[in-house]
Amino acid sequence: MKSTSASLISLAIVWGVASAVGFVAMAMLMMLGDWTLLQALFAAAAVFFVLGSVLSLMFLAPLPGPQKPGTAGWAARGAAPKAHGKPVHAAPAAAPAPAKAPAAAAAPAPAAPASAEGARPAGLSAARAGGADDLKRIKGIGPKLEQLCNSLGFYHFDQIAAWTPAEVAWVDDNLEGFKGRVTRDNWVEQAKLLAAGGQTEFSRKVDKGDVY
Template identity: 55%
Template sequence: MNSESGSLTCMVFSYVIGGAIGALGAAMLIILGNWTGGQALFAAVVLAGVLGTFFAVFLCGKSSGPVRVGTAGSTAQPAAPARPETPAATASPAAAPQSVAPAPAPAAEPAPAAPVADPVAPAPVSAGEGTRPAGLDAPREGGADDLKRIKGVGPKLERLLHSMGYYHFDQIAGWSAHEIAWVDENLQGFKGRVSRDNWVDQARLLAAGGDTDFSRRVDGGDVY
């Protein structure tokens, strides 16, 4: 006997039992409850159906049990083994920042050699008080006068006056008060010497061909 015929027999048996109980119940209702035959028959059918279904479910029901993988007739396919997850690609480490060597500082240009100072630098034009006297680019024909014959004018101061354009007695003799003030202010290292030693009066006398006590000493070689 296969499983299907066994299940059918169990179900028939369950409803037979249910019908028997239903019939017994109907008889009890007619005898004890004074029910009519139709009422009792209807109750018996309902009771037989309910009990038969109950017995069929709880007596004949069989669990199919766990399905074995690989058994004959089984349609369940074995679960495919889980594939290991592909490991994430190893992230390449961030490239270390290349250390950039600082650009070499430009070589300092050598400081220009200081010009060799002339023993007497030309006097700069000052914006101070007074008016600058007119000068010459070079001495007149015959050469410059010996300005050292003026008391207070030594060799260095003579070179300074030449650099300012003054070579002759008559130039100094013609200086006005404003011009004297300008020269006094711009004689670098000798400021005030024109007024203090009275150059203009000496120059007037020397320009006219005269002599002074100091000029005679210079001419005699007693001073320089």
């Protein structure tokens, strides 16, 4: 009986507060917001129902009934698992596997034998009876290089045209101050053409006197 009376009193208080807030809201809207009576009344009704519902949920929700004495204790005991049998001992941790020995470093591959410096081409002690060819007609051979070639025994186009790759390598390496010139300027191909009686664009310029 007492609980019913208390609930009714609480309900009256909650909705009374809601109605008071709704009335205040209606008055404020009419005075400050220039709302019409109908608009303010509609807004106040909305505030009344929303606020009343919220307060009812907050303050009038039924509380859970008291538990019977001893119930919680028995429930807790029933939930606790019972241990049976001998205690289980944790298995010993497995010993870490021994680290593998580092693989033996691969033996370095034997170094390739250093390439030979080539083979010296056969030279002449002097130019043939007809006289030395004008080696300056080969692009890359100037007056100084022509003298150097003559000193090594090279006087004629057909000599240079017959050089093998190994012989080219030797001459490239032994042209003091001009190393590598044979390969860079392609002497052998030019000499083949000139030895056969042909001409190159460069040899034509030399013949005209445009170079030296």
